[in-house]
Amino acid sequence: MRQLITLHVNGERKEVAVLPHHTLLEVLREDLGLIGTKHGCELGECGACTVLIDGTPVLSCLTLPLEVLNSKITTIEGLEHNGQLHPLQETFAELGAAQCGYCTPGMLLSGAALLETHPEPTREQMKEALAGNLCRCTGYTKIYEAVEAAAQRKKERR
Structure with missing residues (x-):
């Protein structure tokens, strides 16, 4: 029922x-x-x-x-705000961090949460924050680069 x-x-x-x-x-x-x-x-x-x-x-x-x-x-x-993509969505697209795209929504949300708590995360912090999101296509390098670029973009927009 x-x-x-x-x-x-x-x-x-x-x-x-x-x-x-x-x-x-x-x-x-x-x-x-x-x-x-x-x-x-x-x-x-x-x-x-x-x-x-x-x-x-x-x-x-x-x-x-x-x-x-x-x-x-x-x-x-709901990650975009007022019709504008989240900086991480932008950098994922620009850097080719998504390949098949299946893990991408989870990666983006985990990455966005990381950037809220750690505006300039280290690679170790990225690895820990994204450890629960498996990607079979990318090898994670482009994903980490996209998180770093998004952190920089967010810093510049402040």
Whole structure:
């Protein structure tokens, strides 16, 4: 039996009728149509389903919607602000940090959270922050370079 709940997603209040056994990933993709959050392993191992909960990267495949009722949920669709891409989205595109693109939403959200807490992260901090997001295509070098470029861009825009 579905239960009507209110979620705060990408700055908007959303009322949605959810099945109690559905994960946040399923609710975002199937009920709210936010398909940017990727469905990967369902085991919490790949990071493709990463979203931000109150600014912290969380695996939506392991999270129940009832756990985040009073939280601010940000998906990849909500990373841009006032029609402007996040600096990390810009640098990912410019530097070719995305290849197949499947891990990209999770990488971007984890990277954006890192830049909020560490405006000029070291490579070690990047490796730690992105460790939960697996990429089979890039070897991570371009991703780290994109994070560094985004940090510089954010610094210049301040």
